[in-house]
Amino acid sequence: MEKKDIDWSGLGFGYVKTDKRYVANFKNGAWDEGGLTDDANIVMNECACVLQYAQTCFEGLKAYTTEDGRTVCFRPDLNADRMYNTALRLEMPPFPKDKFVDAVKQVVKANEAWVPPYGSGATLYLRPYLFGINPVIGVKPAEDYQFRIFTTPVGPYFKGGAKPLTLCVSDFDRAAPHGTGHIKAGLNYAMSLHPIVEAHKAGYAENMYLDAATRTKVEETGGANFIFVTKDNKVVTPKSNSILPSITRRSLMYVAKEYLGLEAEEREVYFDEVKDFAECGLCGTAAVISPVGKIVDHGKEICFPSGMDEMGPVTKKLYDTLTGIQMGRLEAPEGWIVEI
Numbered sequence: 054m055e056k057k058d059i060d061w062s063g064l065g066f067g068y069v070k071t072d073k074r075y076v077a078n079f080k081n082g083a084w085d086e087g088g089l090t091d092d093a094n095i096v097m098n099e100c101a102c103v104l105q106y107a108q109t110c111f112e113g114l115k116a117y118t119t120e121d122g123r124t125v126c127f128r129p130d131l132n133a134d135r136m137y138n139t140a141l142r143l144e145m146p147p148f149p150k151d152k153f154v155d156a157v158k159q160v161v162k163a164n165e166a167w168v169p170p171y172g173s174g175a176t177l178y179l180r181p182y183l184f185g186i187n188p189v190i191g192v193k194p195a196e197d198y199q200f201r202i203f204t205t206p207v208g209p210y211f212k213g214g215a216k217p218l219t220l221c222v223s224d225f226d227r228a229a230p231h232g233t234g235h236i237k238a239g240l241n242y243a244m245s246l247h248p249i250v251e252a253h254k255a256g257y258a259e260n261m262y263l264d265a266a267t268r269t270k271v272e273e274t275g276g277a278n279f280i281f282v283t284k285d286n287k288v289v290t291p292k293s294n295s296i297l298p299s300i301t302r303r304s305l306m307y308v309a310k311e312y313l314g315l316e317a318e319e320r321e322v323y324f325d326e327v328k329d330f331a332e333c334g335l336c337g338t339a340a341v342i343s344p345v346g347k348i349v350d351h352g353k354e355i356c357f358p359s360g361m362d363e364m365g366p367v368t369k370k371l372y373d374t375l376t377g378i379q380m381g382r383l384e385a386p387e388g389w390i391v392e393i
């Protein structure tokens with residue numbers, strides 16, 4: 054496969070138009086066959102449900118080249134599954150899970166020249182999304198939907214090493230106890246734009262959101278789950294019904310137990326105990342793990358012993374092991390790596 058002539062390592066995290074994208078339409082109560090198209094633009098009515106009432110959801114996953122030159126994706130079945138559940142909560146017709154994985158394969162295959170080479174640190178990011186497209190003015194779900202996947206090459210998340218981030222405890226809430234925090238809905242991001250702009254203005258990389266009901270428990274950031282490491286090397290991640298179930302986090306918890314022989318526990322995490330942890334990281338598809346060095350709560354600083362220069366030792370092991378599995382340097386659990 055002849056690759057595109059791109060400075061892969063110099064790429065940022067932005068949209069680059071690639072050759073093909075996948076489109077399927079839901080009309081008259083059924084999904085059509087679906088297929089690839091060159092057309093990167095969507096034409097829709099001015100009153101489309103997605104534009105008026107934000108009936109839209111998305112997924113994010115990556116395709117990349119392994120050490121031995123295979124083009125692969127990481128656990129796309131879990132993205133299919135999560136989008137299925139998201140769609141049900143938003144009263145959208147779920148896109149069939151087997152068709153989702155098939156669409157992922159089709160779109161990566163068609164854009165294989167855009168899948169960055171092994172060792173560049175870059176990946177091809179896939180963005181599946183589903184939205185209500187017909188005109189809706191009285192509040193109700195749409196009748197017609199479109200499912201798409203586009204791809205865009207993205208650069209190495211950490212240019213020149215993973216520098217620990219500084220977070221602040223937000224005064225805003227991300228998700229209500231019986232709301233939509235557990236699904237990957239665009240609306241969760243729309244409302245987080247103001248808090249993140251404010252946090253950036255104040256010099257912080259991300260917001261730490263606490264549970265909306267009691268403001269005593271750790272939830273997540275706008276787009277990544279937390280993992281913590283205790284002083285006796287136990288990996289802990291917050292449990293809550295309003296956290297988005299990160300595929301990276303679920304994979305890291307497995308890696309902690311099965312590859313590193315560590316105790317790993319999903320449980321409620323009180324903000325009061327955060328100061329006692331040895332390490333902290335954010336996990337998601339984009340970065341795998343971003344180390345956190347400091348959390349500021351209204352002027353009060355929590356500084357993790359791992360410091361502001363590098364990842365903590367357990368975080369680093371988790372990161373190296375999961376990226377090793379992804380890149381084909383370590384043997385993967387059954388079904389984690391899907392070859393294109």
Ligand SMILES: *Cc1c(COP(=O)(O)O)cnc(C)c1O
Binds near residue numbers: 273275278297337
């Ligand atoms: C997508 C997302 C994550 C990360 O999930 P991954 O499946 O690991 O990419 C975490 N939190 C939120 C709010 C998200 O939308």
